[in-house]
Amino acid sequence: MNFRSLLIGLVVGILLTAGAGWMMMPGMMLKEYQSPYGVEETVETIKANAMAEGWVVAGVMPIDKSVRKHGGGELPPVRLVNLCEANHAYNILKGDDTKIVSVMMPCTISVYQKADGNTYVGAMNAGLMGKMFGGIVAEVMGGTVAEQQKQFINFVQ
Numbered sequence: 635m636n637f638r639s640l641l642i643g644l645v646v647g648i649l650l651t652a653g654a655g656w657m658m659m660p661g662m663m664l665k666e667y668q669s670p671y672g673v674e675e676t677v678e679t680i681k682a683n684a685m686a687e688g689w690v691v692a693g694v695m696p697i698d699k700s701v702r703k704h705g706g707g708e709l710p711p712v713r714l715v716n717l718c719e720a721n722h723a724y725n726i727l728k729g730d731d732t733k734i735v736s737v738m739m740p741c742t743i744s745v746y747q748k749a750d751g752n753t754y755v756g757a758m759n760a761g762l763m764g765k766m767f768g769g770i771v772a773e774v775m776g777g778t779v780a781e782q783q784k785q786f787i788n789f790v791q
Contacts, residue, residue: 662762667790669745669753673711676745676753676790683786684717692716692740710747716740717786725774735771738763741779743786755790757783 669676681691693716698709718740726735744756760783764775784791 663759665757665759667755667757667787669755669790671753671789673713673745673747673753676755677713677715679789680715680743680745680755680786683788684715684782687719687782687785689717689719689741689782689786692718710749712744712746715743715745717743719779719782722774722779726771729770732767732769732771735767741783743783755787757787 671679677694681694684691695714695716696711697714698712701707701709723739726732726739738758741758741760745753746756747753759780760775761780762776764772764777764780767775
């Protein structure tokens with residue numbers, strides 16, 4: 635009876651831990667911060683901060699305009715700020731086993747307005763994402779990229 639209780643307790647504990655992890659994952663992987671600025675000023679601040687860290691601004695996509703253009707309806711402003719740092723990208727992409735990470739490149743930070751009229755910044759938790767992959771991805775994303783990303787959005791944290 636004791637062994638059976640131990641086994642049931644172990645299985646229930648594992649399931650509860652897995653369930654809690656699953657429910658907490660979105661809040662850990664994606665971070666949202668309220669900006670003290672409007673959408674365009676927030677975008678410009680992120681761009682300037684990224685360039686100061688040696689990153690290239692690959693582009694800013696006004697996703698709300700694209701959605702409207704293709705029949706999706708009217709949205710408040712939503713901007714995707716696409717950022718790249720060549721050495722980080724090279725270090726991750728040079729190995730065949732890590733090329734799959736290209737699906738998350740370039741690094742993107744979103745800036746959007748919600749119904750409350752305030753501007754928000756959305757960012758991926760690069761450090762946690764890197765740790766999930768391990769190896770060189772963890773080294774690059776979990777180290778320098780995570781630290782530099784914090785500098786891009788330091789005005790909202």
